[in-house]
Amino acid sequence: MYLAQHCFTPFKSAIDSYELPQRFTFPFYYEPHPLCLLAASELQEYLTTQTDWQHNFGLEDDSNKVADAAKTAAIGKMFGVLIVRNSSGQLGYLAAFSGKLAEQNLLNGFVPPVFDMLTQGSFFQAGTLTLNQLTEQLQSLQQRPEIEGLTAKVAELRSQADSELETIRAQIIENRKARKLRRTLAEAEQNQAVINELNIELGKESVAEKFQLKAAKQEWDNRCAEVSLQLEQLLGEIAVIKSNRALLSNKLQKQLFAQYRFLNRAGEFKDLNEIFKSAPNQQPPAGAGECAAPKLLQFAFSQGLTPLAMAEFWWGASPKSEIKQHKNFYGSCQGKCQPILSHMLEGVEMDPNPLLSNPAEGKSIEVLYQDEAMAVINKPAEFLSVPGKNVTDSVYARMKSMFPQATGPLIVHRLDMSTSGLMVIALTRDANKSLAQQFIARTVEKRYVAQVAGVVQGEQGEISLPLRVDLDDRPRQLVCYKHGKHAHTLWQVKSRSEKHTMLYLYPHTGRTHQLRVHCAHHDGLHLPIIGDDLYGSKANRLHLHAQKLVLNHPVSKERLTFEVNADFILEA
Structure with missing residues (x-):
């Protein structure tokens, strides 16, 4: 059994000069409290020097620590620290990791999982064993050569049947033509008795041919049905196993979700089934409850510790599809953690949600060009293009106020909230249609212009990485070759310093966060844009600016060029 003293870690450094947090951390968007930074640094020092367990994080030092490193996949991990006060008033911190670490759920110094599905002899292991047995049985049946043989035999018989029946039908058509000719010749002789006798004979021939076709079709149906029945019997066994496996999997999943019971400050428990019952599909996502944040809070509440502040950081190589920077701090994910933490932190006074504040307050929009059809503006950074879920102030709202006589939707294209630069505004419906068609046609x-955190090698290049939204952590984007949409960017170096590179970026497609991901991803430039709080590190602002826009005037069709410089400069 885990007790508080097994996981409660007093600070190694003196903390008398540190101010305590006034409120608990808003977990989805925050600046780490200085005490969290100190706790994280101590945990990171432990991760760098420890020899208690082995795990390949994909860092250079791991090759010396992990046995058979070449055979061990590199897996970076999210770690969390929670500043707590114990019943004696002593300050310290708890540490946790997301998922498993070194193929274990329980490691000395880290809080335990909310539910340990790896416990020997647990219902989950027993159920998983049964599922694995059914899967092996299913694979064995599906690989039986009889299935492939019977499937081919059915296809062959049906092909032969179609061929023979088509031959019979063709012969019937030719015979019908011959009978028609014979009838015509007989009618020319105008002998009614002969005609009547011929009609009886021709009718018998027609009936005989129809009977022949019907008999042939029945014979082939019988032959196909005999083989199909053998195939269906084999496939029926497979269908039964699939159904049993699906039922068992669903039952095991619900039983597993019921074991993840999360505690809040008021002592109330809710399991995953309850927490996610209002979700779109009423189903918790895979891995829900295994992240560091709920583990930390669960242990603190269960042990009577008072949580004061929390932070989570990534340690190791980035996943293939995501962008995670080593040692960077990240907010808790929206898909898995938001519903859980909403319950766990109920009644806890937290820092305000910065996403509810208006980032455009006090900022103005500069109009660079205006006529009766269109306007071109310079959007400030941290300014929504269109109204958001919580904030309505936006380019759209300002333009509607500035141009009350304008018709149509106004907004032709968008820039990310954090990106500054040129936007064209349509002031009439016809202008909107013309401009929108130009964007669609990519004319x-x-x-x-972007400033990235590092020195780019080479002078120019292109990046093609397909993108899709991270369903568990919107609005982050993932690189996904299976479900992602094509995204193409050209880049060119504008200037360099010892630490940064200024780039020109030319997006040929317009995917969400395309330039940010293409710069930060390890298969792109592998250098995040300065100030990118999603894929890099925070700064005074995102150093990305829509600097140049060339388009045809919606009325005169004149080719117009607009340029406006960014308000950030390359530093040494």
Whole structure:
């Protein structure tokens, strides 16, 4: 059994000069409290020097620590620290990791999982064993050569049947033509008795041919049905096993979700089934409850510890599809953690949600060009293009106020909230239609300037990485070759310093966060844009600016070029 003293870690350094947090951390978007930074640094020092367990994080030092490193897949991990006060008033911290670490759920110094599905002899292991047995049985049946043989035999018989029946039908058509000719010749002789006798004979021939076709069809149906029945019997066994496996899997999953019971400050428990019952599919996502944040809070509440502040950081190589920077701090995920933490932190006074504040307050929009059909503006950074879920102030709202006589939707294209630069505004419906068609046809020329955190090798290049939204952590994007949409960017170096590179970026497609992901991803430039709080590190602002826009005037069709410089500069 885990007790508080097994996981409660007093600070190694003196903390007398540190101010305590006034409220608990808003877990989805935050600046780590200084005490969290100190706790994280101590945990990171332990991760760098420990020899208690082995795990390949994909870092350079891991090759010396992990046995058979070449055979062990590199897996970076999210770690969390929770600053707590114990019943004696002593300050310290708890540490946790997401998922498993070194193929274990329980490691000395880290809080335990909310439910340990790896416990020997647990219902989950027994159920998983049964599922695995059914899967092996299913695979064995599906690989039986009789299935392939019977499937081919049915296809062959049906092909032969179609061929023979088509031959009979063709012969019937020719015979019908011959009978028609014979009838015509007989009618020419105008001998009614002969005609009547011929009609009886021709009718018998027609009936005989129809009977022949019917008999042939029945014979082939019988032969196909005999083989199909053998195949269906084999496939029926497979269908029964599939159904049993699906029922068992669903039952095991619900039973597993019921074991994940989360505690809040008021002592109330809710399991995953209850927490996610209002979700779109009423189903918790895979891995729900295994993240560091709920583990930390669960242990603190269960042990009577008072949580004061929390932070989570990534340690190790980035996953293939995601962008995680080593040692960077990240907010808790929306898909898995938001419903759980909403219950666990109920009644806890937290820092305000910065996403509810208006980032555009006090900012103005500069109009660079205006006529009766269109306007071109310079959007400030941290300014929504269209109204958001919680904030309505946006380019759209400002333009509607600035141009009350305008018709149509106004917004032709968008920039990310954090991106500054040129936007074209349509002031009439016809102008909107013309401009929108230009964007769809990709005849609009767009050039962005970006400052990335590092020195780019080479002078120019292109990046093609398909993108889709991270369903568990919107609005983050993932690189996904299976479900992602094509995204293509050209880049060119504008200037360099010792630490940074200024780039021109030319997006040929317009995917969400395309330039940010293409710069930060390890298969792209592997250098995040400065100030990118999603894929890199926070700064004074996101150093990405829509600097140039070339398009045809919606009325005169004149080719127009607009340029405006960014308000950030390359530093040494």
